[in-house]
Amino acid sequence: MKHCGLLLLAALISAGCIRAPEIVMVDRATALEEQASGSFKDVEQRLARAGMSPTPVPLTPNQLEELGMQPTPLVENMGKTQADRVDELLRHHCVGEGRDGLLVDTRRSCQAGRLSANDVALVERVNRARVLLWQWMRTVRPTVPEESLRRSWQQLHAEGVVCGGWVESNDGTWGEKKC
Template sequence: MKCRGLLLLAALAFAGCIRAPEIVMVDRATALEEQASGSFKEVEQRLARAGMNPTPVPLTPNQLEELGIQPTPLVENIGKTQADRVDELLRRHCVGEGRDGLLVVTRRQCQAGRMSADDVALVERVNRARLHLWQWMRTVRPDVSEESVRKSWQQVHAEGVICGGWVESNDGTWGEKKC
């Protein structure tokens, strides 16, 4: 029994030295957990910056044409003459051959883009050149009236107008030239 008492006494003595470990609750992740989960701070900042910087919206050439903007040509129009440009405007119905022999700007019927300031200036130059031509023709044949000179010239010129070009008929309506 003595042994038993000694054991009991030893157990009680050691019980005072043995305690349960202190438990600490932490509301943050440990350093190892933070490393494992990764940090997205840099990615979040780049995403926020990208959202603040507006960038252009890519449009196809067809969408640009629908908006009335002609895309820049891939090849420069170095070899185009003024007559080629007028033919293009006639084909697009931006300009029409009037029955009086002058070019008429017909913007409302214009297809595939708009007329630029250069196009308007070209039409004015062509009309001025035609007026000068008719004036010169009158000096060569002074006995012919101006109206007759214009009509004669216009009939001959109408044959050379590009197929599909916008022309005014004798009754004042506009339509494409049939070939």
């Protein structure tokens, strides 16, 4: 038993001499370390601000149309008839009165942007109505050739075209109607 007591005494004495090393934890870098690593606080703040304040992306009318968005119509629809819309399109040279009596898409010389899908549909409707009118005129006067009826109608109609409207002359050139 003497040996057990000695061992116990030796263990207690040796435990007093052994200590854990002191550990110092630093939660911030020193000034030298901050200089060496660089400070990106300003860059981070600018990036955060840019992400929080969105800006519009400029898109061309073609890009908007490809995305499925309709451009603003050339003519306001408020209180205007389809005839008023056709007159506006004629004045802006987006549509022309052809020498055959039909409306012609002349968007290359258009002075007011682009033709909308509604404008194209309107031109098609007007042309269909004119063809139906000529067919009806043919039933009323079966002895007169269709080309003659069409030419007579076109000459009378040309007088009523809006001043400044885009019209095709007999030689195939386009110009504004003079009043």
